[in-house]
Amino acid sequence: MKILGIESSCDETAAAVVEDLSAGRQVELKILTNVIASSTLMHRKYGGIVPEVAARKQVASIIPVLTEALTPFISNQQFSSKGRSAFGGNNATIKQSFIPDIDAIAVTVGPGLIGSLLIGVETAKTLAFAWNKPIIPVNHVIAHMYANFIFPVIPSEVEESLSTNFDAKDSSTSLRSARNDNTKFPAISLVVSGGHTELFLMTDEKTLKWLGGTLDDAAGEAFDKTARLLGFENKGGPAIQQAAQEFIDHNSPSSPVTLPRPLMDDSLNFSFSGLKTAILREVNNYFSRHSGKPEGTHLPAGRQVQNPKQNRSWTSQDDNFINMLAFETQEAITDVLVAKTLKAAQKHNAKSILISGGVAANTRLRQKFQLSIINSQLSISLFIPPVSLCTDNAVYIAAFAYFHNQTVDWRKISAQPDLTVEV
Numbered sequence: 451m452k453i454l455g456i457e458s459s460c461d462e463t464a465a466a467v468v469e470d471l472s473a474g475r476q477v478e479l480k481i482l483t484n485v486i487a488s489s490t491l492m493h494r495k496y497g498g499i500v501p502e503v504a505a506r507k508q509v510a511s512i513i514p515v516l517t518e519a520l521t522p523f524i525s526n527q528q529f530s531s532k533g534r535s536a537f538g539g540n541n542a543t544i545k546q547s548f549i550p551d552i553d554a555i556a557v558t559v560g561p562g563l564i565g566s567l568l569i570g571v572e573t574a575k576t577l578a579f580a581w582n583k584p585i586i587p588v589n590h591v592i593a594h595m596y597a598n599f600i601f602p603v604i605p606s607e608v609e610e611s612l613s614t615n616f617d618a619k620d621s622s623t624s625l626r627s628a629r630n631d632n633t634k635f636p637a638i639s640l641v642v643s644g645g646h647t648e649l650f651l652m653t654d655e656k657t658l659k660w661l662g663g664t665l666d667d668a669a670g671e672a673f674d675k676t677a678r679l680l681g682f683e684n685k686g687g688p689a690i691q692q693a694a695q696e697f698i699d700h701n702s703p704s705s706p707v708t709l710p711r712p713l714m715d716d717s718l719n720f721s722f723s724g725l726k727t728a729i730l731r732e733v734n735n736y737f738s739r740h741s742g743k744p745e746g747t748h749l750p751a752g753r754q755v756q757n758p759k760q761n762r763s764w765t766s767q768d769d770n771f772i773n774m775l776a777f778e779t780q781e782a783i784t785d786v787l788v789a790k791t792l793k794a795a796q797k798h799n800a801k802s803i804l805i806s807g808g809v810a811a812n813t814r815l816r817q818k819f820q821l822s823i824i825n826s827q828l829s830i831s832l833f834i835p836p837v838s839l840c841t842d843n844a845v846y847i848a849a850f851a852y853f854h855n856q857t858v859d860w861r862k863i864s865a866q867p868d869l870t871v872e873v
Contacts, residue, residue, distance in 0.1 A: 452482065452552045454520065454577075455848030458570030459562025459590050460644075461504045462841070463487045463511035465519035467552060468600070468848035477655070479600050479852060484845050485519040487511040494683060498674075505565030512573050519844075523550035549581050556851030558590040560869030561645075567865035575860045584857040590842070591646045591871045592658065593850035594806040595639040597835035599655070600849050634801035634831065638794045641871075642787060642815075643807035644670030647720045648871050649794050652804070655853045660872040661794055662718030669783050669809050672722035676729055676779045680772050691812055693776035700770065705778040707732055711785050718794050725782060729775060736771055784815045788822050795830055802831045811840040 457464040467482040489507035496503070557574035560567060578585040639650040639658075647668040649661040667675070674686030682689035697705075709728050713721040787809075795803055805819060816834055823830050839845055 451554070451852070452523070453586075453848040453851050454550070454552045454555045455588075455844035455846075455851065456516070456555065456557040456570045456574050457590060457842055457844040457847050458508050458512065458566050459558045459560070460566055460842060461489045461499050461507070462843070463508050463515050463569075464842060464844035464847075465515045466844035466848055467519060467523060468845060468852070470852055471601075477599055479849050481600060481845055483519045483522060484843060485515045486843055487515050490685060494685075498678075499563075501563045501565050504563055505569065508566050508569035512569050516573070516577075520550045520552075523552060524548055525551070552583065554584045554586060554851065554855075554857070556586040556588050556847050557863070558593070558847055559587040559863060560589065560866035561591060561871070562867055564865055564867040567867060571863060571865045575863055578860040585860050585863060586851040586855065586857055587863050588847050588850050588854075589869055589871065590847060591641055591643070591648065592650075593846045594641045594643065595650070595652075595804050595846075596849035596853065597806050597839040597843075597846040598633070598804045598833045599853070600835070600839060600845055632831065633804070633833065636798055636800050637802035637804055638791060638798065638800045639804040639806070640787065640791045640810075641807045642669050642805070642809040644668065644674065644809075646670075646807070646871065647722075647787070647809075649718050649791065651794070651798050651800075661798075662720070662790070663871065664720040664722065665713070666721055666723035667726075669720070669722055669787060670807070672725050672783055673779070673809065675726050676776070679726065679729055679733065680775060687809060687812060690776045690780055691814065693773045694780045694814070697770065697773035697777040701774070705774050705781070707774065707778050709778050709782040711782055711789075714786065714789060716793075718790055718797075720786060720790060722783065722786075725779065729779060732775060740767070780812070780814050784812065784818050787815060788818045791819070792822060792826060792828070795828065800830060802833060805832070805834045806840065806846075808841045810834055811837040 451470040453468050453470075455464075455466045455468065464484075464486040466484040469480045469482050471478045471480050487507075489504060489511075492503060492507060555574050555578050557570055558567065559571055574585060577583065633655075635652060635654050637652040638661075639652050641648045641650070645668050647664040647670075649663065651659040651661055653659070670687065673690050677686035677689045680690075680693070682693070709732075710724055712724050713719060791803060791805075794800070803819070803823070805815075809815065819832055819834070823832055834840075835846075
């Protein structure tokens with residue numbers, strides 16, 4: 451069975467074809483194609499994602515992305531060599547030769563930006579009608595966790611990321627690959643992304659129960675807001691991680707500043723909004739003690755500290771301070787994520803923990819999860835996808851559809867920007 455996945459919930463336009471190679475009870479989903487077009491660079495100059503800009507980029511990207519993802523499955527290779535449309539020709543035989551060899555279409559219907567969602571949803575509905583294929587609506591937040599049930603076999607970045615494990619000096623054990631044929635249930639699934647931080651209980655691959663989530667900012671938002679506050683132009687999580695590593699490389703692995711670890715109570719909910727206030731206070735206190743903030747013309751590349759009090763040059767001490775705050779921000783966020791997830795695992799006697807979402811690409815988070823499980827002496831298996839399958843993509847959309855094969859009449863599918871994750 452081959453499933454075409456389509457994802458367009460935010461600023462990525464993605465299409466992928468995943469095939470079921472399962473033998474007996476062992477699940478083996480193989481990535482056949484995986485194509486992603488991102489508008490991240492375009493949004494940087496705006497300081498964040500602009501919904502209208504994202505939607506326009508989706509319009510421009512959806513057909514080229516689908517063309518690249520589907521070309522290997524179309525018998526009439528004029529599709530690729532001559533730029534023909536999959537709808538081309540009036541003859542029924544010709545039309546049939548342009549229909550890709552897939553069995554179903556899975557599409558993200560929400561949550562997300564309405565303009566972006568509509569591009570993917572309406573395109574998927576059109577293809578389902580034109581090709582007479584069943585269509586499966588997908589909640590892309592819940593679908594994130596199904597990246598843990600994929601066996602990546604395509605070349606380049608997917609295979610390379612599989613070899614990226616923890617630093618040998620931190621642990622003698624290595625992270626499992628994304629092929630998840632040993633998952634034992636019950637399992638706790640943490641989905642941690644830019645807009646969501648959610649905990650689920652999985653009693654099997656299909657049965658989920660929402661346990662808790664963020665009450666305000668998600669972990670990814672906390673990374674992004676902190677990055678902007680500290681003056682980084684690049685996307686939050688990677689920028690914070692890089693700055694934190696620079697601090698570690700030049701200092702002892704501890705911070706003179708301790709940021710709060712919010713909502714570290716018995717609940718399974720999260721709260722990260724207070725971190726920004728605490729970080730802003732530290733920034734203001736530092737620059738008030740050091741002759742004000744530097745003017746923009748004196749900042750090194752990548753720094754955009756606003757509202758300077760005094761014109762002065764940026765110093766190495768300033769750099770170290772910013773990197774230190776990035777380090778402590780990363781420590782605070784990852785401490786909370788690990789503690790809450792392990793608490794849920796203990797409460798529900800979990801045998802496995804599955805981590806997914808964009809923030810799951812964070813190296814420090816991966817390290818802490820593995821080390822915490824080892825130190826706790828809990829008999830729990832940890833599963834985290836390769837980095838390339840953590841951020842938004844269509845692979846996990848297709849994987850979700852494999853397990854939740856609930857087809858719907860294409861006429862009844864619509865974009866749902868406020869789709870809930872509480873199941």
